[in-house]
Amino acid sequence: MATRRSAPTKPTAGRIAKPNTALSMAHIMPARCRPCGTPGHSCPRRRIFTPLASRPGWILTRPLTGPWPKRSMIGCKTKDTNLSVPPVDIAIIGAGAAGLELARLASRANLRVVLFEQGLSNGRHLFQRIPLMVGKIIGNRKFVDSRQSVAQSAAAGRALPMLSGRGLGGSSRVNGNVAYAGPGWRYRQIFAPLGLDFDPILTQINHGAPRVASWSDALSQHFLQASQQPIADPDDAFHSASVLHVNTRRGWRHNHLENCRQTAKHENIYIIRRPARKITFEGHRAIGVQFEGGAILADKIVLAAGAIGSPDLLMHSGVGDAGMLECAGIDPLLDQPQVGQHLKDHANLRLAFSCPQYDTLNQKTRGVKALWEGVKFLLGRENSILRGPGASAGVNFVNDGNDFRIQLVHFTQDRSVVGAKGIVFERSQKASLGMYPLWPKSEGAVGLTPDGVQINPGFLTDPTDVQTTLDAMQTARALIEQMGFAADPVEGSDEAIIRQGVYSGYHLIGSNRMSPDAQSGVVAADFAVHGLEGLSVCDASVLPDHLSSHSYLPTIAMARMFGQQRGWL
Template sequence: MACTPRRASVAGMEAEYVIVGGGSAGCVLAARLSENPNTSVILVEAGGGGRDIFIRAPALVATMVSGRPRINNWAFQTVPQPGLNGRRGFQPRGKALGGSSAINAMLYVRGNPADYDHWADLGCDGWDWECVKPLFLRAEGFQGGAGPHHGADGPLQVRAQSAPRKISRAFVDACEQCQIPRCDDFNEGAPDGAGLYHVTQFHDGPQAGERCSVAAAYLFPAMGRSNLTVLTRTLVEKVVIEDGRATGIKVRRKGRRHAIRARRDVILSAGAFGSPQILMLSGVGPEDELRAHGIDPVHVSEGVGKNLQDHLDHVISYRSPRRDVVGLNPRGLGRLGKAALRWRKTGEGLFASPMAEGGAFLKSDPALSHADLQIHFVIGIVDQHMRKLHGADGFSAHICALYPHSRGEVGLSSRRPGSPPRIDPKFLSDPRDVAVMIKAARQLDTILGAEALAPWRGKRLYPNDGSDAALEADIRARADTIYHPVGTCRMGDDAEVVVAPDLRLNGIEGLRVVDASVMPRIVGGNTNAPTVMIAEKAADMIRAGV
């Protein structure tokens, strides 16, 4: 079904629940809440329909993530980062139904169970691992079937990779040669060791081999429901707040402004950047930030936009003499063309690859209780988010610190809706993060120098002498996000939180925030699966009247 409104005009539309943002969380909420035929739902998304070939074909992630051109991507930039030599960081975010699950590497990682127990310690009652694990399992449709660590009947199809490259297996062997144990499943308890990632990819039915975005998993099967309306290419300008209660939203669609009324709740699911931005445009946020842009405060909430956390990522790349990797040269493009034809016929082969096939979770210090570093091993050269292209065949490995101490913020660049948010991650503003990243870079260098990767290892990009000073200089010159921003509308029970553990916004009735922005602390891994879990839990609370 086309992603268009069911009425001739948006004017006068209303529903019990109005969801702002058709990303991972918004798609889950729209599908779950509309399961009750007596509950009306309107989902509003600024981007497109989320069904094009760039999204469906896993290997085409490389064409979207760079933002050149802007295909399904907001392609935000940060403000200059003093910790990164004054560089502006790049922040790709999905701009289509499915949100960033439509443009990510499809990696299915839940994080460490201890992460969620820590959320509970921070005042988020009901968010400990024992409470949230069943939600992960309910969401998952695992190819390997149900078990203690996996669900088999959920909408989100998850599978082991069908045909990983030999070099990805060699990376796991290289880790073993460096005393890092093999791990066959990063979602069996606390992730530890090296292995191949599970991916959110269709493994059953006519879409086998295609990306299973959260829209494809949850929303598209629900699009025929008469109680669900989905509006795409519709920009939300603000939440309407009357007498301390959210009553609807103002939107711009096809050049015209409209009001949409919510009889029960407005739910912000616009992500770690979009949700705080919309709140501030609606007069909810830090007073100084609002007044600086000429916005009269409707409700002062100093925590809105604060507590931004992200995984800073350092990349080491090598050219390769072998051709069983990805290269943007005539021979490499020819191989990709053949792979595309195979994928269209069978759903298998190189075009089904997430590109980041291998990975590892390891410790920067042996004394730590659990892994604080993560590696993503990529079967091609990745430089500056694919914004700097190399024609050579090669491979890359990314390493990030999972529990950064630095805290950034999101603010307004303008009071004009549609302007990009002001994003300031404050990367490496805490010196403890510098020390961890130096250890991380050294460990990654050792792994990539192991014998198992020797057949593929050619000339290194950006070599250095391996000293602490050289590693720090390289990190400050080239490191950037691995695309996991969270925390800007954090939940908890202290005076500075934005939402309570039931995800209701403190101080405003009828308004919730449901997305990665509510995480009080970033999880030790990729953030899409946890975002799906957050939305599953929110749907349960809303249906139960919490």
């Protein structure tokens, strides 16, 4: 039977309403029975509740309760009615790695949190939990936003795939699951001028989550033996060859989504499964969020939609280069040309080689061999290929400040194609070495046109990156020879091979970078947007530069610093 709930104590904060309408008290519909879907009904039979799915034209909000998600939604209303929720202390846009960690920390500080996430996945699909299987959903729009970059003039004029995760956990549920926070000296190099000390946070991250060695085999051991390098500091684990560190538990993906499920105060978090359209302002103070089908007011707003989504939403809200916004049909609120600039990524190149004595994923993912790998995974065997990404080992090479990374990748593929069925391995008995500059100098931008967001990663636009990749290629060929193999012949000069062969490493950062002033970046050292009140950004877009070989744990470090500054830790 339908019931009415009293209005929140605060007369405005936390109400959801149709755009351009006054906020008012709302009638709350009863929860739907999960097995049968009937409002107000309770079936005796049970079913595991998977994604927080929404029907077209409906708004869903719910607390994060029990084994997450467990209870039915708190309310469900069509676009033609209003929905009332408790007062909102903080609205977080984006439930990726940073957004979930921020929501977890804020909830434990007894703040009422509304978390926006347009993706419907709950991050618990079987293929998201088995590390290797994400390759099969990487082209599925339920789990991944797939966009094309603009043509890259320095990369043979190619438009390249740019992928980012959808749903709870974001990219952290569809990436390679590799877990490297990065060396402390790199954080000090980047953040000391901003007055930030990440040492305590790095200690927490390195000891606070399951970081285990991925699977390895005889081919991995050959690579590790060949890639040993002299290191001045014996404690410098960052430059040591090793089996990949991954966030897993007993072989299953286990990262900060699980941490949020287990340790957040779920009763303090509500999810709105709708795309955020723009941030609303009173003067230069952010007061709310308009989303598809409604609007909400909040005391504080945090953008955590990633290196593409966060600048995109800022620009749609009138914050960005005024000339560009006017051309896109948006009225400028704050002329801030730095929004979307300084975009960086790891431009990834691979060299294939034949290894006839060794089965790779090209063979182990087919027929009886694939069945045996599945059995080993279910039995908890540590050498099952399903326990890690397609790569098994890597090393970061010192190179006079222009360091680079090389990883052993146990498959070959046509990288120009990301189909609906995900990565398709070739059948030949081959593997490859992937490589990229660790600290690239090349920069691109996220822009806005009348047709929508425009992504330009700017690959290889700085000649230093070309030379660093050439150095990495020569080192990779030497490693292949030391392993007893030969790199596949490729026509053209080494530089031509690089320009025609690089692809995104999917480690996008920097498009709202942190800086001491508005002339060189978008957010201050406290993550607040320069020139605005009540609005912050906290995700990979605020990183001034790359901090590690992979971007997941550095993004978590940003969320931890945000929470530490506000007394949430």
